[in-house]
Amino acid sequence: MPKADRCIGIGVIGLGTVGGGVVKLINSHRESYVSGYGIHLEVVRGCALVPEAADACGLPRERFTDNWRELISDQAVDIVVELIGGEHPALEIHEAAIAAGKHIVTANKALLGVHVEHLGTLAAKAGVQIKCEAAAAGGIPVVNALEHALVANRILTIAGILNGTTNYILSRMEREGADYADVLADAQRLGFAEADPTADVGGFDAASKTAILASIGFHTRVTAADVFVEGIERISAEDIAVASELGYAIKLLGIARASEHGVEARVHPAMIPADHQLAAVSGPMNAVYIVGDAVGETMFYGAGAGSFPTASAVVGDILALAEPMSRGEEPLAEIEPYDRVLPILSMHELTNRFYLRLLVEDRAGALAATSEVLARRAISISSIRQLDGDGTGGACTVVLLTHEAREADVAAALDELAQLSCVREVANVIRIEDVDAWTQGTDLA
Amino acid sequence: MPKADRCIGIGVIGLGTVGGGVVKLINSHRESYVSGYGIHLEVVRGCALVPEAADACGLPRERFTDNWRELISDQAVDIVVELIGGEHPALEIHEAAIAAGKHIVTANKALLGVHVEHLGTLAAKAGVQIKCEAAAAGGIPVVNALEHALVANRILTIAGILNGTTNYILSRMEREGADYADVLADAQRLGFAEADPTADVGGFDAASKTAILASIGFHTRVTAADVFVEGIERISAEDIAVASELGYAIKLLGIARASEHGVEARVHPAMIPADHQLAAVSGPMNAVYIVGDAVGETMFYGAGAGSFPTASAVVGDILALAEPMSRGEEPLAEIEPYDRVLPILSMHELTNRFYLRLLVEDRAGALAATSEVLARRAISISSIRQLDGDGTGGACTVVLLTHEAREADVAAALDELAQLSCVREVANVIRIEDVDAWTQGTDLA
Numbered sequence: 001m002p003k004a005d006r007c008i009g010i011g012v013i014g015l016g017t018v019g020g021g022v023v024k025l026i027n028s029h030r031e032s033y034v035s036g037y038g039i040h041l042e043v044v045r046g047c048a049l050v051p052e053a054a055d056a057c058g059l060p061r062e063r064f065t066d067n068w069r070e071l072i073s074d075q076a077v078d079i080v081v082e083l084i085g086g087e088h089p090a091l092e093i094h095e096a097a098i099a100a101g102k103h104i105v106t107a108n109k110a111l112l113g114v115h116v117e118h119l120g121t122l123a124a125k126a127g128v129q130i131k132c133e134a135a136a137a138g139g140i141p142v143v144n145a146l147e148h149a150l151v152a153n154r155i156l157t158i159a160g161i162l163n164g165t166t167n168y169i170l171s172r173m174e175r176e177g178a179d180y181a182d183v184l185a186d187a188q189r190l191g192f193a194e195a196d197p198t199a200d201v202g203g204f205d206a207a208s209k210t211a212i213l214a215s216i217g218f219h220t221r222v223t224a225a226d227v228f229v230e231g232i233e234r235i236s237a238e239d240i241a242v243a244s245e246l247g248y249a250i251k252l253l254g255i256a257r258a259s260e261h262g263v264e265a266r267v268h269p270a271m272i273p274a275d276h277q278l279a280a281v282s283g284p285m286n287a288v289y290i291v292g293d294a295v296g297e298t299m300f301y302g303a304g305a306g307s308f309p310t311a312s313a314v315v316g317d318i319l320a321l322a323e324p325m326s327r328g329e330e331p332l333a334e335i336e337p338y339d340r341v342l343p344i345l346s347m348h349e350l351t352n353r354f355y356l357r358l359l360v361e362d363r364a365g366a367l368a369a370t371s372e373v374l375a376r377r378a379i380s381i382s383s384i385r386q387l388d389g390d391g392t393g394g395a396c397t398v399v400l401l402t403h404e405a406r407e408a409d410v411a412a413a414l415d416e417l418a419q420l421s422c423v424r425e426v427a428n429v430i431r432i433e434d435v436d437a438w439t440q441g442t443d444l445a
Numbered sequence: 446m447p448k449a450d451r452c453i454g455i456g457v458i459g460l461g462t463v464g465g466g467v468v469k470l471i472n473s474h475r476e477s478y479v480s481g482y483g484i485h486l487e488v489v490r491g492c493a494l495v496p497e498a499a500d501a502c503g504l505p506r507e508r509f510t511d512n513w514r515e516l517i518s519d520q521a522v523d524i525v526v527e528l529i530g531g532e533h534p535a536l537e538i539h540e541a542a543i544a545a546g547k548h549i550v551t552a553n554k555a556l557l558g559v560h561v562e563h564l565g566t567l568a569a570k571a572g573v574q575i576k577c578e579a580a581a582a583g584g585i586p587v588v589n590a591l592e593h594a595l596v597a598n599r600i601l602t603i604a605g606i607l608n609g610t611t612n613y614i615l616s617r618m619e620r621e622g623a624d625y626a627d628v629l630a631d632a633q634r635l636g637f638a639e640a641d642p643t644a645d646v647g648g649f650d651a652a653s654k655t656a657i658l659a660s661i662g663f664h665t666r667v668t669a670a671d672v673f674v675e676g677i678e679r680i681s682a683e684d685i686a687v688a689s690e691l692g693y694a695i696k697l698l699g700i701a702r703a704s705e706h707g708v709e710a711r712v713h714p715a716m717i718p719a720d721h722q723l724a725a726v727s728g729p730m731n732a733v734y735i736v737g738d739a740v741g742e743t744m745f746y747g748a749g750a751g752s753f754p755t756a757s758a759v760v761g762d763i764l765a766l767a768e769p770m771s772r773g774e775e776p777l778a779e780i781e782p783y784d785r786v787l788p789i790l791s792m793h794e795l796t797n798r799f800y801l802r803l804l805v806e807d808r809a810g811a812l813a814a815t816s817e818v819l820a821r822r823a824i825s826i827s828s829i830r831q832l833d834g835d836g837t838g839g840a841c842t843v844v845l846l847t848h849e850a851r852e853a854d855v856a857a858a859l860d861e862l863a864q865l866s867c868v869r870e871v872a873n874v875i876r877i878e879d880v881d882a883w884t885q886g887t888d889l890a
Contacts, residue, residue, distance in 0.1 A: 141590050149586030151481075312739035
């Protein structure tokens with residue numbers, strides 16, 4: 001049995017779902033960390049707004065403080081664990097911890113999605129580390145894969161189901177043929193969606209995570225603001241049914257790809273082949289599909305949220321820092337990985353195949369007028385299908401699939417379609433993802 | 446850009462599919478390892494039986510030797526990469542490299558499946574490391590996950606599709622309704638199966654990998670000889686079709702579970718629910734499903750073999766060692782993880798549900814006689830289904846599904862069934878895996 005030379009003091013700021021899980025996980029596994037790894041962890045301080053938060057996770061009251069500055073300056077705290085989320089005061093907490101020369105472990109995607117460059121620079125100067133496995137895809141060790149296990153590769157594509165709420169909603173819509181609003185309401189009732197679900201269903205949470213993973217995977221700075229975002233609010237039961245008939249599943253994906261031209265980073269609902277690995281990921285689970293030029297396709301699957309799954313990632317980061325520290329050595333400084341500055345490609349320049357669902361007048365000439373608008377923009381149609389209607393002048397639903405087309409051309413065509421007298425509504429537009437393109441560049445020889 | 450303080454010399458023993466891929470990967474990515482990680486790798490020596498192997502991967506002839514002792518003793522070699530496979534002379538190579546104080550990276554599952562304790566002890570005494578990410582599941586970074594990213598967890602279950610050949614065969618049998626022998630012959634023709642396929646189809650390759658993953662995941666010594674092994678040779682198109690109708694897929698799984706009672710480790714064809722993540726893994730791909738008590742279910746998917754996928758894992762290990770070395774520091778010694786000595790549970794003591802396919806006389810009384818044998822052993826039947834026959838005394842196929850039963854009881858019952866005059870053949874027995882049991886113990890609170 002290896003000897004724990006010294007105890008590593010942990011200070012946890014934020015004792016909610018994740019922070020409470022971290023305290024409980026360390027307390028219940030303390031002995032096995034000593035016997036298995038020679039690492040003795042102790043939560044010496046915990047900070048929250050109210051002391052009842054400490055009681056709830058079994059942290060003794062004398063270790064509780066409601067003042068995070070006091071926690072950071074406590075000499076017994078070797079590692080500061082920030083689990084309050086959001087930009088403020090998390091930013092100030094990180095700055096203070098770095099100034100105090102303390103390593104940080106965090107799950108704060110909103111903070112890192114915006115401020116990682118600033119904080120990374122400060123940390124590098126101070127010789128401390130910010131570890132963030134839990135900030136993207138919760139318990140799934142995907143940051144570790146990108147920073148360590150897959151470093152022999154040039155990473156080409158990262159495509160993830162990064163938000164459990166939206167995957168839960170889409171999975172239930174698919175299984176039950178139910179409508180978005182009904183499933184969302186039920187998800188809120190069951191605790192799978194927040195009272196204000198905007199960050200999730202609007203794609204913003206996934207955008208922060210996509211930015212973090214793209215930055216790490218491609219060695220270049222991508223912030224949440226660089227990521228194109230579209231949510232799932234307009235996905236209907238009809239879209240999912242038609243997609244299914246066409247052999248596709250609809251998933252909210254965070255997609256980042258790197259080439260010599262630059263980086264594309266986008267979050268939007270995407271149609272992917274129903275037999276793709278990502279299509280099998282259902283309910284609130286997350287998965288991240290990563291393509292490296294040597295390893296080819298990989299996928300990492302697991303829980304993207306929840307108390308103990310997220311605590312697994314946080315405590316994994318703590319143990320990685322504590323391993324050298326408990327032998328009296330400093331952790332190896334993370335190498336500043338942002339050695340490249342790749343341009344962020346504009347969404348307008350990208351190409352995709354598209355699914356368009358239109359509500360049109362059910363009369364002769366309507367399809368011709370619609371097709372003509374697309375043809376004028378050089379958008380080629382691969383199939384047209386009228387879902388209902390009987391040619392007597394009411395409204396009917398038409399689904400058009402396009403061949404590959406430029407985003408900008410499609411956007412312009414959609415504006416024009418909306419103006420046509422025969423088009424009542426452009427009901428939805430969904431990208432049909434070219435998953436074969438994800439593995440382009442893996443043909444090393 | 447970080448500075449590479451010194452070049453790390455790599456000596457590669459074995460320049461075949463994987464070794465050649467390692468040389469080519471390092472050569473093509475040398476600059477990006479310097480710019481991205483400050484690590485300068487150079488393959489300074491390569492060893493194979495014939496110098497043409499060096500030519501094929503672009504290694505200059507002056508760096509070639511056919512004498513591995515010469516490579517190991519070369520002062521320019523910092524890390525010895527052993528990629529010849531098999532027990533001998535790989536064992537002697539490892540011993541010599543350790544004696545020379547050199548770190549080792551290997552993909553040799555056959556060696557580690559048997560000799561890991563001996564080699565681990567030698568390496569620990571000498572202060573060198575043996576890294577083996579490529580030895581289990583090829584390019585999938587699952588050793589890294591168990592050794593690093595998931596260390597906050599107690600690992601409960603490891604269940605993997607660890608052999609690409611057998612998964613390719615089973616996938617094609619399922620898709621095409623084809624017979625085992627035909628698909629195997631075609632797989633051999635296409636290079637997906639060896640001329641002598643025994644190690645793959647018999648489950649022995651998967652058993653070595655299961656032993657390695659169980660040892661690392663459970664911190665206890667499991668050797669290949671501890672693993673119960675049954676291959677896929679008896680799986681028929683009929684078994685797969687019936688399983689599919691019942692909502693199951695048949696996969697060759699390496700399953701290891703740990704509890705307070707001990708470790709179970711087994712490789713055999715298993716029926717799993719068709720909607721389980723592992724069931725979606727098709728063709729030659731591998732996947733490892735890992736359950737930790739905090740993180741819950743995770744799965745890691747990717748290529749389990751092939752030149753560059755395996756090289757990705759080997760070079761990942763090389764970079765992990767080279768990172769501190771190139772700054773003039775020694776890699777942190779791996780902590781001897783075998784802090785527990787758990788008993789290996791006998792297969793006879795385990796319980797499972799079973800699928801039995803019998804060829805019986807198509808006459809009154811045959812089913813009664815069969816059922817009676819099972820009942821006498823307290824093996825309860827959940828369903829019986831006659832697949833063909835017309836009651837006129839020819840042979841017919843009967844499929845029985847049992848409730849949970851002890852392996853020993855089922856083995857005894859099968860012996861007895863084979864003796865019954867009405868039973869022409871016990872055609873196949875397949876375990877129906879209780880996948881819900883895999884996640885037992887994740888309810889931390």
